[in-house]
Every structure is written in structure tokens, then in C-alpha cells.
Amino acid sequence: MTAPEFCAICHKKKAKRYCPGIRASICPTCCGTEREVTVDCPFECIYLRESRRYDERKPGPSPELAFPDIEISDAFLVEHEQLIGQIGYQLLRLALENPRTTDNDILGVLEKLVRTYQTLASGIYYESLPEEGGQISIFREMKKFLDEHQEQERKKGSVAPLRENDLIRALVFLHRLATVRSNHRPLGRAFIDFLRETYPQGARKEEPRVIVPGR
Numbered sequence: 001m002t003a004p005e006f007c008a009i010c011h012k013k014k015a016k017r018y019c020p021g022i023r024a025s026i027c028p029t030c031c032g033t034e035r036e037v038t039v040d041c042p043f044e045c046i047y048l049r050e051s052r053r054y055d056e057r058k059p060g061p062s063p064e065l066a067f068p069d070i071e072i073s074d075a076f077l078v079e080h081e082q083l084i085g086q087i088g089y090q091l092l093r094l095a096l097e098n099p100r101t102t103d104n105d106i107l108g109v110l111e112k113l114v115r116t117y118q119t120l121a122s123g124i125y126y127e128s129l130p131e132e133g134g135q136i137s138i139f140r141e142m143k144k145f146l147d148e149h150q151e152q153e154r155k156k157g158s159v160a161p162l163r164e165n166d167l168i169r170a171l172v173f174l175h176r177l178a179t180v181r182s183n184h185r186p187l188g189r190a191f192i193d194f195l196r197e198t199y200p201q202g203a204r205k206e207e208p209r210v211i212v213p214g215r
């Protein structure tokens with residue numbers, strides 16, 4: 001008879017399931033409480049997938065949405081569907097290229113982009129840079145992508161060039177979508193997961209992630 005294997009996290013309860021995040025067996029309680037909190041869960045973990053389905057069914061409290069004074073109409077969403085889709089795709093691409101990116105990082109980047117374009121719209125050039133290191137490179141890449149997009153629109157001499165306010169609205173819409181979709185756990189990636197489902201062509205297989213203790 002072999003001794004029961006204990007959970008690698010609490011060392012108290014019996015280990016019942018294999019955790020691909022810490023590559024050890026853990027108990028269901030720790031799986032639930034530590035998932036995307038201290039454990040960096042890979043997208044394909046079956047328990048993570050199960051929790052996503054559960055979260056989608058469970059109506060949580062409505063989160064507070066940022067930039068409440070910015071109105072986004074259905075007509076706006078229809079008219080700018082393509083731009084919103086392109087921004088969402090870029091966010092997914094950058095999140096997967098930088099595998100430690102969380103929903104909180106995406107929210108931080110979107111917020112700073114909104115603030116930067118709001119300042120620009122008022123005639124001042126000032127970048128509201130994120131403070132977190134990992135967000136800065138994503139912010140810069142996104143800013144470059146959006147500036148190039150604006151430049152292309154100008155060159156095309158579009159009948160109705162994209163106004164800064166429309167760009168701000170598109171970013172605010174994505175910020176709200178991310179707020180609603182995120183599970184708001186410190187390492188949560190439910191919104192990034194949502195983007196993977198929305199753009200399966202951008203969701204290449206995740207590289208095995210290096211576990212860095214005490215991140």
C-alpha cells in the first residue's frame with residue numbers, strides 16, 4: 001500500500017487532480033482558490049476550461065465600467081466593427097507573444113491608450129505610459145499599430161477619416177468587453193481566452209511556459 005499523495009499546494013488534503021500549472025497533483029479546493037491567483041494556468045487545462053464554462057453560466061454582479069461619460073451606440077459598433085476586430089486581434093497576438101500577459105495587463109494597456117488619445121485629441125502630445133513593465137511593450141506596439149492605421153486611412157483619403165473620438169470609443173468598448181469577460185483574478189486570462197475563441201486563426205498553440213516562482 002502506498003501512502004496517500006498530498007496536495008502540492010496545501011500539503012493537507014489528498015491530491016486528486018494533476019495541475020499542469022505547477023506540474024504536480026493538487027486538491028480540488030486549492031485548484032479552485034489558487035486558479036489564476038497564484039497558479040499560472042495554461043489555457044488547455046481541463047479544470048480551467050470547466051471553470052470558464054461555469055463562469056459564463058453564473059451571472060455575477062455587474063462590474064463597474066470605466067469611462068462612464070463615453071457613450072457607445074449600436075450604430076457605432078456596426079460602423080466600426082472592422083476596426084474593433086483589428087484591435088482585438090492585435091491584442092490577442094501581443095498577449096500570446098508575451099505569455100505572461102494577463103487580462104489586467106490588457107485592461108491597463110487599453111486604459112492608457114484611451115488616456116493617450118484623449119490627450120492627443122485635446123492637442124497635446126503626451127503618452128500615458130503604463131507603469132508595469134510587461135504592459136509597456138504591448139502599449140508601444142498597440143500605439144504603433146493604431147498610428148499606422150490612422151496614417152493609412154489618411155493616405156486613402158477616406159471620405160470619412162477616422163476621428164480620434166471614434167478611435168477612443170473603439171478602445172473604450174474593448175476595455176468594457178474585457179472588464180465584463182475577465183474573472184478579475186490576479187493572473188486571470190478569461191478575456192484573452194475569449195479573444196482566442198473569437199480569432200482562432202490568431203490562437204496558435206501556447207508555448208510551454210517557464211515557471212518563475214514568486215512572480
Ligand SMILES: [Zn+2]
Nearest residue numbers: 007010027030
Ligand atoms: Zn490543496
